[in-house]
Amino acid sequence: MDTDQMHKKPKVILITGVSRGCGRAMAEEFIRLGHVVAGCSRSEMEIARLQKQFAAPNDFAVVDVSLDAPVAAWAGRVLKSPGPPDLLVNNAGRINRNAPLWEVGAQEFAEVVGANLSGPANVIRHFVPGMVKRRSGVIVNFSSGWGRSTSAEVAPYCATKWAIEGLTQALAQELPPGMAAVPLNPGIINTDMLRSCFGGSAAGYPTPEEWAKVAVPFLLNLGAADNGRPVTVPVRGAQD
Ligand SMILES: NC(=O)c1ccc[n+]([C@@H]2O[C@H](COP(=O)([O-])OP(=O)(O)OC[C@H]3O[C@@H](n4cnc5c(N)ncnc54)[C@H](OP(=O)(O)O)[C@@H]3O)[C@@H](O)[C@H]2O)c1
Numbered sequence: 001m002d003t004d005q006m007h008k009k010p011k012v013i014l015i016t017g018v019s020r021g022c023g024r025a026m027a028e029e030f031i032r033l034g035h036v037v038a039g040c041s042r043s044e045m046e047i048a049r050l051q052k053q054f055a056a057p058n059d060f061a062v063v064d065v066s067l068d069a070p071v072a073a074w075a076g077r078v079l080k081s082p083g084p085p086d087l088l089v090n091n092a093g094r095i096n097r098n099a100p101l102w103e104v105g106a107q108e109f110a111e112v113v114g115a116n117l118s119g120p121a122n123v124i125r126h127f128v129p130g131m132v133k134r135r136s137g138v139i140v141n142f143s144s145g146w147g148r149s150t151s152a153e154v155a156p157y158c159a160t161k162w163a164i165e166g167l168t169q170a171l172a173q174e175l176p177p178g179m180a181a182v183p184l185n186p187g188i189i190n191t192d193m194l195r196s197c198f199g200g201s202a203a204g205y206p207t208p209e210e211w212a213k214v215a216v217p218f219l220l221n222l223g224a225a226d227n228g229r230p231v232t233v234p235v236r237g238a239q240d
Helices: 021-032 044-053 068-080 106-134 155-174 192-204 208-220
Strands: 012-016 036-041 059-062 087-090 137-142 179-185
Touching: 012 021, 012 106, 021 036, 021 208, 036 044, 044 059, 059 068, 068 106, 087 106, 087 208, 106 137, 106 155, 137 155, 155 179
Parallel strands: 012 036, 012 087, 036 059, 087 137, 137 179
Antiparallel strands: none
C-alpha cells in the first residue's frame, strides 16, 4: 500500500469485467490499496484465478452483465456481504470488429449493446437501490473518447458509448443528494480491445497496470460534487 490512500477507510468497490484489461488492473490496484473488491466477468478460468489470488471479503463471480437474472442473483449475494458498493464501476465492455455499420451482423450488434448498455443498466437496477437506501456512493459508467466523438468502422461501439453518456446524466438527475453518477472516458490503454481496433499502434499506449496507477486514485477522489459531470482519466492521449 502507499501514500495517503492506505490511511483511508477501506471501501467496497464493485467492478464489472475483471478478467483482463482495465478491469483486472483496477481490481488489483484497489486491493493493493486496501479496499475490498467484488468483481465479475464471463471467463470461468480467470475468475477462478482471482478467487485463488484474493481471499474474502474480496468476491469474484462468473456473471454475464448483459443478462438480468444472473446480475440480480449476484447483487443479492454481494449486497449482503461485502455490502452495498461505495464505488460501482461499470467497466465491462465489447467492441465490434472493425467494419462499416452495414457489415455488422445483428448478433454482433446485439452483443455490443448487451455488454455496453444493457449491462450497466442491469447492474444499476440491482445494485443502486441498496446504495440509494444508504444515500451514499458513486456510480462510474465507462464511456470512451468514442462516447464524445466518432470514427469509421466502430459505429455500434460509438452508439453505445454516446448512449451511456446520456443514460448516466439522466441517472445523475434521479439520485438523492450525497450520491453521484459520472460517465468516464478512461483514455487510451493497450488492452485486447484496443488491439482489436487500433492494431499494432496500440503498443504505443500505456499498459492497463500503468493506467490503473493514475485511474484508481482518480476514481477514489470522485464524490457528490461530480454528479452528472463527464470526466476523463488524466492520462496521456486522453481528451475531454
Ligand atoms: N482500452 C481502451 O483504450 C479503452 C478506451 C476507451 C474506453 N474503454 C472502455 O474501457 C472498458 C474496459 O475496456 P478494456 O480495454 O479493458 O477491454 P478488454 O481488455 O477487452 O476487457 C473487457 C472486459 O469486459 C469483460 N466483459 C465483456 N463482456 C462482458 C459481459 N457481457 N459480462 C461481463 N463481463 C464482460 C471481459 O471479460 P470476459 O470476456 O471474461 O467476460 C473483460 O474482462 C470498456 O468499457 C471499454 O469500452 C477502453
